[in-house]
Amino acid sequence: MKKFYALFLFLGFFFIACEEDDTVVDTTPDPDPVVYTSGTANFSNYVAVGNSLTAGFSDNALFIDGQEASLPNMLASNFALAGGGSFEIPFMADNLGGMTLGGNPISGNRLFLAFLPTGPSPTPVAGQGSTEVSTKLSGPFNNMGVPGAKSYELLAPGYGSVAGVALGTANPYFARFSSSESATVIGDAAAQSPTFFSVWAGANDILLYATNGGSGVDQTGNLNPATYSRNDITDPIVFAGSLDAILQAMTANDAEGVIANLPNVTDIPYFTTVPHNPVPLDEATATLLNGAYDAYNQGLLLAQSFLLIDADEVAKRTISFSPGEGNAVVILDEDLTDLTGVNPALINMRQATAEDLMVLTSRSFIGTLANPADPTSINGVAIPLADQWVLTPEEQQAVETALNAYNQTIETLATAYDLAFVDANALLNELKATGFPQTDGSVVTANFGTGGGFSLDGVHPAPRGYAILANAFVAAINTKFGSNLPGVNPLDFTGLYIN
Numbered sequence: 001m002k003k004f005y006a007l008f009l010f011l012g013f014f015f016i017a018c019e020e021d022d023t024v025v026d027t028t029p030d031p032d033p034v035v036y037t038s039g040t041a042n043f044s045n046y047v048a049v050g051n052s053l054t055a056g057f058s059d060n061a062l063f064i065d066g067q068e069a070s071l072p073n074m075l076a077s078n079f080a081l082a083g084g085g086s087f088e089i090p091f092m093a094d095n096l097g098g099m100t101l102g103g104n105p106i107s108g109n110r111l112f113l114a115f116l117p118t119g120p121s122p123t124p125v126a127g128q129g130s131t132e133v134s135t136k137l138s139g140p141f142n143n144m145g146v147p148g149a150k151s152y153e154l155l156a157p158g159y160g161s162v163a164g165v166a167l168g169t170a171n172p173y174f175a176r177f178s179s180s181e182s183a184t185v186i187g188d189a190a191a192q193s194p195t196f197f198s199v200w201a202g203a204n205d206i207l208l209y210a211t212n213g214g215s216g217v218d219q220t221g222n223l224n225p226a227t228y229s230r231n232d233i234t235d236p237i238v239f240a241g242s243l244d245a246i247l248q249a250m251t252a253n254d255a256e257g258v259i260a261n262l263p264n265v266t267d268i269p270y271f272t273t274v275p276h277n278p279v280p281l282d283e284a285t286a287t288l289l290n291g292a293y294d295a296y297n298q299g300l301l302l303a304q305s306f307l308l309i310d311a312d313e314v315a316k317r318t319i320s321f322s323p324g325e326g327n328a329v330v331i332l333d334e335d336l337t338d339l340t341g342v343n344p345a346l347i348n349m350r351q352a353t354a355e356d357l358m359v360l361t362s363r364s365f366i367g368t369l370a371n372p373a374d375p376t377s378i379n380g381v382a383i384p385l386a387d388q389w390v391l392t393p394e395e396q397q398a399v400e401t402a403l404n405a406y407n408q409t410i411e412t413l414a415t416a417y418d419l420a421f422v423d424a425n426a427l428l429n430e431l432k433a434t435g436f437p438q439t440d441g442s443v444v445t446a447n448f449g450t451g452g453g454f455s456l457d458g459v460h461p462a463p464r465g466y467a468i469l470a471n472a473f474v475a476a477i478n479t480k481f482g483s484n485l486p487g488v489n490p491l492d493f494t495g496l497y498i499n
């Protein structure tokens with residue numbers, strides 16, 4: 001296992017010069033070497049709990065290099081300077097990232113930036129991944145990060161069942177290294193009797209809803225997660241109960257720990273890269289489209305005359321194109337008044353605004369043909385984009401409400417369990433707003449593909465971004481426990497993997 005040491009100690013040397021019969025000795029005192037201490041913490045057995053952000057997921061996959069550059073492995077390298085022990089990782093079988101179950105592919109390879117004739121494009125690396133889910137690894141493992149896991153799933157028996165993977169009831173990443181078919185992630189983590197732990201969990205409780213354009217359901221008020229679908233928002237009370245149970249288990253043997261809150265998903269490149277108005281049109285096409293939408297626009301005015309909608313909604317829903325750049329895409333919006341019972345042609349559609357967030361994956365969909373035989377069936381222009389391609393303001397509000405509730409719970413429990421607390425939400429907001437200057441004059445930002453902070457999936461940090469997060473964790477640990485860990489140098493880690 002590789003260890004990453006960002007800061008090196010430079011010790012002074014005595015230089016002795018001889019001139020004829022006189023010996024001159026430099027009596028400058030030797031600077032005291034830095035001695036790293038753990039303070040009141042005990043780093044001898046560190047266990048990390050969480051999801052993909054803990055596992056080292058990057059570029060839309062989990063692979064060896066990414067696991068070695070995971071946030072917990074960076075922390076472990078610091079802990080090793082102050083009494084920390086070994087840090088075992090359930091490594092994937094290769095650097096491709098794809099997985100198979102019974103020889104059949106169930107996940108894709110990692111992305112790299114391919115320079116195609118059409119321009120730079122995130123592209124899966126070629127080859128068949130050699131990570132077979134049913135090939136069990138022998139643990140225990142200190143990195144218990146499980147990509148895709150929601151808060152309550154970390155406590156679910158059978159979440160690491162190989163047989164359950166094919167049924168959709170288990171997680172393929174955890175199935176590779178669970179201690180048994182009925183094991184829980186937290187059970188396996190706590191069984192190692194950690195002396196120190198980190199918990200960063202809950203992102204998927206809102207992230208999957210957001211990255212799928214709000215196509216799930218906000219389950220606030222529903223306390224039975226067994227009834228949830230994959231893309232739903234977890235009820236805040238369910239989240240709070242799950243996190244409390246996780247911390248109870250991890251502190252059962254008086255272990256110290258650190259916990260981080262959750263970032264606002266709208267700060268990540270997945271939602272800030274694709275503009276709402278990317279459509280260029282010539283005059284003839286704009287005229288053709290306006291003629292095609294004229295009946296729809298007139299129908300809205302008629303609905304207003306019958307007091308079915310007001311003037312504000314008519315203005316919001318009216319569709320109009322102009323020659324040149326900057327035409328907004330047409331989207332479906334279920335929050336609009338349903339007029340289809342009056343006129344089936346008056347479907348719930350409108351043009352996107354700057355308040356709408358287009359998901360990153362829409363860049364490969366906007367402008368394609370819904371019907372290859374019909375050159376006018378352009379997705380996002382003649383054909384409205386489905387809900388999965390855009391996060392509307394109403395959907396953003398649902399995400400923000402849940403996020404605020406989750407983060408209040410995290411901060412409250414951090415105090416209750418006397419843990420170090422990391423404000424990851426503020427840090428990633430700063431990464432988006434201003435970036436982090438580096439010693440070589442560069443700045444790590446959240447810009448997609450070029451900023452160095454995020455990987456090519458637009459959701460997970462690149463190793464350099466994980467390093468910035470690791471330093472925030474180290475700072476919180478030093479403050480809470482009186483340790484003097486040095487942190488890591490982000491420039492020691494890549495901002496973009498090269499195929």
